[in-house]
Amino acid sequence: MEIIISNSSDIPIYEQIKEQIKVKIVSNELKENELLPSIRTLAKDLRCSVITTKNAYEELVKEGYVKNVPSKGFYVAKINKDVAIEEQLSKIQQLIDKAIAIAKMNNIDKKNLSEMLNILYEEEK
Amino acid sequence: MENILEIKNLCKKYDNFELKNVSFTLPKGMIMGFIGENGAGKTTTIKAILDIIKSYSGEIKIFGLDNRKDDEKIKEDIGVVLDDMFFPEILTPNDINNTMQGIYKNWDTKMFNDYLKEFSLLPNKQIKTFSKGMRKKLEIATAISHHPKLLILDEPTSGLDPVARAEVIQIFQNFIEKDDCSIILSSHITADLEHIADYITFINNGEIVLSKITNELLDKYGIVKCTEKEFKDINKKDYVKYKKSKYEYEVLIPNKKEFKTKYNISIIDKITLDDLMVLMIKGEE
Amino acid sequence: MIGFIKKDLAMIKSNFKLLAVLIVVYAIMGLMDKMDISFILPFMCVMIMISSFSYENYNKWDAYSISLPNGRKNSVKSKYITTILMTLIVSIITIILSFIISYVNTQTINYEKILVTMFGTIFGTLLVLTIMYPIIYKFGVEKARIGIFLLVFGIVIIGSLLANFVNLSSILKSLAFLEDYLIIILIIVAIIMVYGSYKISEKIFNKKEF
Numbered sequence: 001m002e003i004i005i006s007n008s009s010d011i012p013i014y015e016q017i018k019e020q021i022k023v024k025i026v027s028n029e030l031k032e033n034e035l036l037p038s039i040r041t042l043a044k045d046l047r048c049s050v051i052t053t054k055n056a057y058e059e060l061v062k063e064g065y066v067k068n069v070p071s072k073g074f075y076v077a078k079i080n081k082d083v084a085i086e087e088q089l090s091k092i093q094q095l096i097d098k099a100i101a102i103a104k105m106n107n108i109d110k111k112n113l114s115e116m117l118n119i120l121y122e123e124e125k
Numbered sequence: 126m127e128n129i130l131e132i133k134n135l136c137k138k139y140d141n142f143e144l145k146n147v148s149f150t151l152p153k154g155m156i157m158g159f160i161g162e163n164g165a166g167k168t169t170t171i172k173a174i175l176d177i178i179k180s181y182s183g184e185i186k187i188f189g190l191d192n193r194k195d196d197e198k199i200k201e202d203i204g205v206v207l208d209d210m211f212f213p214e215i216l217t218p219n220d221i222n223n224t225m226q227g228i229y230k231n232w233d234t235k236m237f238n239d240y241l242k243e244f245s246l247l248p249n250k251q252i253k254t255f256s257k258g259m260r261k262k263l264e265i266a267t268a269i270s271h272h273p274k275l276l277i278l279d280e281p282t283s284g285l286d287p288v289a290r291a292e293v294i295q296i297f298q299n300f301i302e303k304d305d306c307s308i309i310l311s312s313h314i315t316a317d318l319e320h321i322a323d324y325i326t327f328i329n330n331g332e333i334v335l336s337k338i339t340n341e342l343l344d345k346y347g348i349v350k351c352t353e354k355e356f357k358d359i360n361k362k363d364y365v366k367y368k369k370s371k372y373e374y375e376v377l378i379p380n381k382k383e384f385k386t387k388y389n390i391s392i393i394d395k396i397t398l399d400d401l402m403v404l405m406i407k408g409e410e
Numbered sequence: 411m412i413g414f415i416k417k418d419l420a421m422i423k424s425n426f427k428l429l430a431v432l433i434v435v436y437a438i439m440g441l442m443d444k445m446d447i448s449f450i451l452p453f454m455c456v457m458i459m460i461s462s463f464s465y466e467n468y469n470k471w472d473a474y475s476i477s478l479p480n481g482r483k484n485s486v487k488s489k490y491i492t493t494i495l496m497t498l499i500v501s502i503i504t505i506i507l508s509f510i511i512s513y514v515n516t517q518t519i520n521y522e523k524i525l526v527t528m529f530g531t532i533f534g535t536l537l538v539l540t541i542m543y544p545i546i547y548k549f550g551v552e553k554a555r556i557g558i559f560l561l562v563f564g565i566v567i568i569g570s571l572l573a574n575f576v577n578l579s580s581i582l583k584s585l586a587f588l589e590d591y592l593i594i595i596l597i598i599v600a601i602i603m604v605y606g607s608y609k610i611s612e613k614i615f616n617k618k619e620f
Contacts, residue, residue: 007320010395012344043321044298049156049339051323175477177620200479210474213421213465220420227413228478277477 001030001037005046013048014055021056025065025076026084036066036074127153128189129275129307135173135183142331144169147183149326149336151309156301158318158339159311160398161328162406167311168208170328171279175205187275201230204273206264208280214253218246221267229271240266258289265293269300276300278310282317290317297321315398319343325398327405334405347381348400350374350392359388366408377404411480414488421462422496429454433503440511449570452535455500456562459493459539464551473620486615489543490608497535504531526573529596534569536600538562540607547614 003020005013024030037045042053057074060066065084067077103113130151137144144166151157161167172178174185176193185192187199212221218241225232241248244262252260261281268276276297282290294317297308312318318325319339326336335342349364356367356374363384367376377400378384381393394400429451436450466472475481508524538561545554 008395012340014340038302040302044295044302047294047298047320049321049323050154050301051338052340055340172473172620176482177473177476179617179619196482197480200477200481203477205474205477207474207477210470212417212474213462213469213471215424215465216417216420220417223420224413224417227411227416228480229413 003046014052017056018059021060022065025079030076032076032078034076038073129153131186133184135181137169137173137181144331147333149333151307153307154305155323156308156321157324157326158322159309159326160315163313165328166331167328168279171277171311202274204268204276206268206278206281211264215251217251218248218263231271233270237266237270257284261285261293265296272304274306276306276308280311282312282314294321319398329406343396345380346396347378348394348396349376349378349390351390355390366404366410368404368408377408411484414484415491418488418492422458425458437507441514449566451500451504452531453566455496455535456538463546467551482616486612493539497532501528501531534565536604538565540603543607544610544614547611
């Protein structure tokens with residue numbers, strides 16, 4: 001499992017860990033009922049504090065991606081893929097909303113905007 | 126959460142230095158970074174915890190027990206690395222092993238020997254033949270081979286080069302991965318602590334300036350860089366300290382998010398523990 | 411407790427070679443009937459114990475030992491136990507050598523002289539050490555060193571002068587009324603001396619700030 005942390009990012013480290021594990025769960029890289037590394041092991045391997053990994057796991061539990069089996073560890077929970085993807089879509093929608101707002105403010109038309117989206121989408125590949 | 130270490134109103138007076146009402150707590154399973162300048166009171170506090178200095182006032186509880194009344198019981202479960210204090214250097218790692226077998230009930234000879242191998246320390250060589258880094262590793266192996274529940278480490282990385290420092294920190298992280306151990310680790314090299322410490326306690330001139338969860342500190346606090354005119358507009362309640370330099374004002378703020386909603390100053394930098402220390406010590410209120 | 415004694419013994423084991431050399435020198439000198447240097451072994455014993463203190467001071471062992479379970483109590487206690495052990499070992503060696511030397515030189519065994527040597531050895535060593543330890547615990551080896559040096563030399567020289575010029579047997583005779591109890595008296599005095607010194611050192615160590 002790869003988790004890449006940036007220390008200079010403005011996003012708190014626990015959130016970076018949380019988001020990356022989430023992506024791995026949604027993309028099925030981490031499968032249902034798979035045992036995740038313990039809080040301490042993850043902290044050691046990522047060279048971060050125990051509280052950081054603990055926070056990340058706690059949030060994942062709260063959001064339903066991970067379940068905590070006391071005295072055994074953290075397992076990937078059964079997730080509703082649709083709900084998970086829905087959540088990601090709503091995030092995308094929020095960002096596009098922002099883009100549209102900026103476009104409208106500057107009189108950039110729809111055609112221009114969707115062209116830009118097309119080009120960027122292809123480039124990312 | 127259960128507290129491993131509780132210090133309340135610790136005071137100690139010397140001719141030229143004083144600990145003033147030092148109080149903080151270390152919850153179970155956590156690593157606390159204890160930072161401050163040289164001479165700020167880190168070692169004195171640690172010596173008081175271990176009862177190495179006498180005649181201090183205040184209350185120190187370890188594992189919920191009084192550090193003086195239950196001295197013997199507590200020390201079975203404490204491991205220490207102290208700055209400059211150790212076994213006489215004409216002894217060998219083997220001598221240390223023999224000695225510790227007769228001192229700690231839980232002394233683990235196999236574990237100690239495994240560490241000697243891992244750190245490439247020859248068991249029959251006198252300590253004085255070891256380099257500074259090797260000596261520190263030996264001190265660490267000695268401190269953890271009885272499976273302590275609390276590690277008290279005074280400047281365990283001082284005088285080491287960056288590679289050796291990273292190794293030492295890694296040893297502690299490996300150790301707490303297996304043993305459920307809490308750590309208080311003092312250092313004036315804050316970069317070592319920024320990542321691995323769950324809590325940061327900052328002591329300056331014998332007084333605790335702050336004791337907080339590291340993430341909250343690093344995520345919430347920030348440094349605003351601005352002009353004199355902009356600085357004049359900032360309410361005193363919204364910053365902790367500031368420093369004026371030739372070209373700019375550096376202002377330490379306790380809450381980045383809140384600050385952004387109130388003011389329209391664009392440069393808010395992330396903070397490092399070093400910045401925090403410097404501004405806290407050198408900055409004006 | 412056992413751990414602390416093991417440490418103290420480990421500290422002095424590096425001196426065993428030197429001790430062995432001195433035993434040989436002592437034996438040869440004695441056998442050649444040149445000079446009675448029976449004081450050399452106790453003198454060495456004192457020096458070894460002092461040097462172990464100075465190594466400990468250098469690495470601040472005393473402060474470190476307090477971080478160990480029962481450190482404050484056992485640090486001092488083990489020092490005294492090791493000292494008594496060392497004194498006994500050195501005394502036994504001296505006695506055995508005295509027997510041999512006495513037998514080889516005169517074909518007889520002078521029990522009285524040997525008994526005096528034995529008690530002289532034990533007493534002298536314990537006296538010096540018991541006076542020194544509280545001083546060392548109070549001031550540290552470095553500061554206490556000069557005082558100690560004078561003390562050791564004084565006692566050793568006076569002791570050997572007494573042994574060489576004063577007719578010890580006449581003194582013993584004048585104390586003849588005590589003769590039956592002499593050994594018991596000496597043992598009691600030694601115990602009181604060591605115990606008193608131990609209590610003082612313990613008190614000093616307990617109050618000490620590091």
